[in-house]
Amino acid sequence: MDNSILEGLLDKQERITVADQIYLKTRELLMSGAVPPGEKVTLRGLAAVLNTSPMPVREAVNKLVAEGALEMLPSRGLRVPKPGLPKFREIVRIRCCMEGFAAAEAAKIMTDETVARIRHYADEFDRLGHKAKIDTLKTIEANRNLHFTLYEAAGMPLLVGMIENIWLQIAPLFSLSMGSKDRKSENWESFSHHAALLDALARRDAEGARAAIVADISDAALYIEKTGNLANT
Known part of the structure; x- marks a missing residue:
């Protein structure tokens, strides 16, 4: 069959390189909160964990450095960034703007099915947060799933990408x-903020959803x- 006949009949398959796969895996690792801020990592260390050679790891790491997810040290080592107070506060303000906007837009077109999914993650977060021994990574994952299910419901993929970054x-x-041991889980403000968010979503209250997300971000910060x-600094 002539190749020209095939054009338009099949979707082009995106080529995923080894470096792309390593980038996505490392990005997911950093997003999970598993690696503490200030922790040093090496190309060899990442290559060993991912069971690959250092070359594709270097390509993936360079991309993460450009995105601000990792920082290069003078010794050519790498470190998970630990922002100073001015940068941290700037990031928090940006988060409040973008995530608050996403929550408000999502509330306007929210479906009952999506509200149910968000409620599921809120319940999971609540259950994990009240255990005698907190599984931090699973609790962070439940919180992230809640937030991004909400943001994705806004139907604005470019905005979601910026929030992810x-x-x-x-x-x-x-x-x-x-x-932190001195912050008992029953005192986490997120429980009440998530409840306020769900109440706002049930009423399709855009400003209520925005306020709940901004309060959640601000109190954690x-x-x-x-x-x-x-x-x-």
């Missing part, structure tokens, strides 16, 4: 707002500041 820069800090785990 800003999360990538501070995701390692999220564990600090959940893993205030606690992270109090931990003293930001960089001294």
Whole structure:
């Protein structure tokens, strides 16, 4: 069959390279909060964990450095960024703007099915957060699923991509707002903020949804500041 006849009949398959796969896996690792801020990593270390050679890891790492998810050290090593207070506060303000906007837009076109999915993740977060021993990574995952199910419901993929990129820069800090022994899980403000969000979504209240998300982001940020785990700059 002539190739010209095939054109338009089949979708072109995107070519996923080894470096692309490593990039996505490393990005997911950083988004999970599993690697604490300030932690040093090496190309060889990442290659060993991912069971691959250093060359494709280097390509993936360069992309993550450009995105601000990793920073290159003078010694050619790598480190998970630990932002200083000014940068952290700037990121929080940007998050409040973008995520608040996404929540408001999503609320306007929210379906009952999506509300049910968000409620499922809120219930999961609540269950995990009230366990005697907190599984930080699973709790962070439930919280992330809740937020991004909401944001994706806005039907604005470019906005979701920008939110993902800003999360990538501070995701390692999220564990600090959940893993501290002096902050009992029953005192987490997120429980009430998630409840307020669900109430707003049920009423299709755009401004109520925005306010709940902004409050959730702001309270978690205030606690992270109090931990003293930001960089001294």
